[in-house]
Amino acid sequence: MIPRSLLFGRGLALSHAFSNQNASTVHQQLSMTAWNLRSSLRNIRTLSLMSLWPFNVKPRDFSLPNASWRPEMSKAYEYYNALCEIEGDEKRRLWRKLPSYNRVLKYTTGGVYLSKIIQSKARLFTRNIKEPGAAFEYVVFMNKQEKRCVCVFQAGHLLEGPPGHVHGGAVATMIDSVMGTLAGYMSGPVMTANLNINYRSPIPLGSVVLLHSALDRVEGRKFFVTCRVTSTDESKLHTEATALFVSVNVGHLFGTRF
Structure with a gap:
C-alpha cells in the first residue's frame, strides 16, 4: 500500500507548482511522483513474491546416503x-x-x-x-x-x-x-x-x-x-x-x- 503521506505531500507540491504556473516544476514533480509510484508497486510485488520461509519450504534431509559416504x-x-x-x-x-x-x-x-x-x-x-x-x-x-x-x-x-x-x-x-x-x-x-x-x-x-x-x-x-x-x-x-x-x-x- 502506498503511504498516504507520500500522496498527500506530492499533492501539495503539485498544487503549489500549478499555482505558480511553473511548467518545469510541474513536470519534475510529475516525474518524481510517477517514479515513487513505480517504486512502491515494485516493492509491493517483491513482498508478494517473497517466500514465507520457513512455512512453505519443504526441508531437505541431509541424513540420507550420498556419494561421499564410505x-x-x-x-x-x-x-x-x-x-x-x-x-x-x-x-x-x-x-x-x-x-x-x-x-x-x-x-x-x-x-x-x-x-x-x-x-x-x-x-x-x-x-x-x-x-x-x-x-x-x-x-x-x-x-x-x-x-x-x-x-x-x-x-x-x-x-x-x-x-x-x-x-x-x-x-x-x-x-x-x-x-x-x-x-x-x-x-x-x-x-x-x-x-x-x-x-x-x-x-x-x-x-x-x-x-x-x-x-x-x-x-x-x-x-x-x-x-x-x-x-x-x-x-x-x-x-x-x-x-x-x-x-x-x-x-x-x-x-x-x-
Missing part, C-alpha cells in the same frame, strides 16, 4: 535402517531413523505443534555445509522403547584437529547433539546443563564411528544421559561421555515465558 558408512546405515519400523507393518519395529532437520522436534513429546512453527530449515547447525563429506556426515537411529539411540558418524577433512585426526571439539559437538537428541526425543525441548567427556583414543580423519547414547535415569526435569563413541565393529573405544539435560518450556526457546 562403504563402511553405507553398510552401518543399511544395517540400522533395516531395523526401522515400516509404515503399515503390524509388528511395528522398535527403531526409527530420524531426519537431520527439525532438530527431531516433531518427534519429541508435545513437539508436533511447535514443529509447525519452526520447522523447515531448523536443522542441526552442522548441516549448513553444502559440500558432501566435507564435515559432519551422520544419521541417527532412535529406539524409544529401549531409551537409546545410535548415530553413524563420518568426519570430513574440515574437522581436522591433530594432524590426520578429528578435532576434539567436533567430537564433543556430535556427542552433545546426539545425547541432546535422545533426551529431547524422550521429554520434549531440553538444554545441556552439564557435559563431561573422556577422550580415550583419537579418531582418524575420514573414518566412520558409532555413537551409542542411552538414557540413564530421570529425576524430575533432569535427564542423565551416557554416550560411547566406538569403531563400527565396537572393538575400539574412542570417547566416553555423560551429560545432564534439563527440560525447558517453549518460552525459554524464544527468550520469553509463556
Whole structure:
C-alpha cells in the first residue's frame, strides 16, 4: 500500500507548482511522483513474491546416503535402517531413523505443534555445509522403547584437529547433539546443563564411528544421559561421555515465558 503521506505531500507540491504556473516544476514533480509510484508497486510485488520461509519450504534431509559416504558408512546405515519400523507393518519395529532437520522436534513429546512453527530449515547447525563429506556426515537411529539411540558418524577433512585426526571439539559437538537428541526425543525441548567427556583414543580423519547414547535415569526435569563413541565393529573405544539435560518450556526457546 502506498503511504498516504507520500500522496498527500506530492499533492501539495503539485498544487503549489500549478499555482505558480511553473511548467518545469510541474513536470519534475510529475516525474518524481510517477517514479515513487513505480517504486512502491515494485516493492509491493517483491513482498508478494517473497517466500514465507520457513512455512512453505519443504526441508531437505541431509541424513540420507550420498556419494561421499564410505562403504563402511553405507553398510552401518543399511544395517540400522533395516531395523526401522515400516509404515503399515503390524509388528511395528522398535527403531526409527530420524531426519537431520527439525532438530527431531516433531518427534519429541508435545513437539508436533511447535514443529509447525519452526520447522523447515531448523536443522542441526552442522548441516549448513553444502559440500558432501566435507564435515559432519551422520544419521541417527532412535529406539524409544529401549531409551537409546545410535548415530553413524563420518568426519570430513574440515574437522581436522591433530594432524590426520578429528578435532576434539567436533567430537564433543556430535556427542552433545546426539545425547541432546535422545533426551529431547524422550521429554520434549531440553538444554545441556552439564557435559563431561573422556577422550580415550583419537579418531582418524575420514573414518566412520558409532555413537551409542542411552538414557540413564530421570529425576524430575533432569535427564542423565551416557554416550560411547566406538569403531563400527565396537572393538575400539574412542570417547566416553555423560551429560545432564534439563527440560525447558517453549518460552525459554524464544527468550520469553509463556
